[in-house]
Amino acid sequence: MATKKFMFLNRKAPYGTVYALESLEVVLIGAAFEQDVSLAFIGDGVYQIAKNQNTDGIGMKNFSPTYKALGDYEVTKLYVEKESLEARGLTLDDLMDLTWEDEDDDYAEKPSIRLVSAAELAAVFDEQDVVLSF
Amino acid sequence: MSTLHTVNKSPFERDSLSSCIRLAVKGSAILLIEDGVFGAMAGTDHSDMVQAAMKDASVYVLGPDLAARGMSEDRVIDGIQIIDYSGFVNLTAECNNVQSWL
Numbered sequence: 001m002a003t004k005k006f007m008f009l010n011r012k013a014p015y016g017t018v019y020a021l022e023s024l025e026v027v028l029i030g031a032a033f034e035q036d037v038s039l040a041f042i043g044d045g046v047y048q049i050a051k052n053q054n055t056d057g058i059g060m061k062n063f064s065p066t067y068k069a070l071g072d073y074e075v076t077k078l079y080v081e082k083e084s085l086e087a088r089g090l091t092l093d094d095l096m097d098l099t100w101e102d103e104d105d106d107y108a109e110k111p112s113i114r115l116v117s118a119a120e121l122a123a124v125f126d127e128q129d130v131v132l133s134f
Numbered sequence: 135m136s137t138l139h140t141v142n143k144s145p146f147e148r149d150s151l152s153s154c155i156r157l158a159v160k161g162s163a164i165l166l167i168e169d170g171v172f173g174a175m176a177g178t179d180h181s182d183m184v185q186a187a188m189k190d191a192s193v194y195v196l197g198p199d200l201a202a203r204g205m206s207e208d209r210v211i212d213g214i215q216i217i218d219y220s221g222f223v224n225l226t227a228e229c230n231n232v233q234s235w236l
Contacts, residue, residue: 047172055202
């Protein structure tokens with residue numbers, strides 16, 4: 001099967017709607033079919049990968065730890081739009097520490113999150129075969 | 135107290151919060167819940183609007199919804215009261231009316 005470049009565009013905050021969780025499930029399916037999968041977080045989507053999520057008080061499953069497993073599925077490109085973070089008073093320090101192990105580099109841990117400007121992200125979108133929006 | 139306004143949408147995604155602030159009379163209570171809690175955070179593009187609204191309205195935020203989203207209570211705008219579910223019940227009981235901005 002030919003490999004295509006899939007981009008999953010995440011624009012919604014977690015928990016208030018089901019989009020974030022649904023996106024994550026489709027990402028894992030895409031990765032299982034060994035496609036070239038990237039994720040982009042823009043707008044309220046940046047809240048999906050915020051640190052210290054604790055859903056004990058709202059009776060919903062905290063699915064944020066799943067993002068930490070993406071590296072094991074060779075999903076290693078998580079683009080975060082800088083402008084969206086800034087509008088929300090957030091920095092990279094407010095996001096989870098998401099990494100992947102590079103087997104071609106003695107399993108060195110490398111960061112999965114790539115902080116990009118809108119212009120840089122536009123260029124990444126332009127390279128994709130398929131963009132799925134959530 | 136007059137009316138309790140609840141807002142459950144992010145101010146970045148919908149105009150629920152700005153509409154609520156524009157149309158709430160002086161002395162109202164505004165409670166931010168679910169994705170509405172992002173409106174309670176300091177240092178965002180909407181913080182100034184919320185701070186201005188606090189001159190006329192009491193603003194509250196639901197703590198469990200903040201925690202679920204990883205939003206630190208330390209970074210909530212000064213003067214916004216963080217309440218739990220029983221606080222939500224008390225507010226509802228104290229107010230004459232509840233208006234939900236969906």
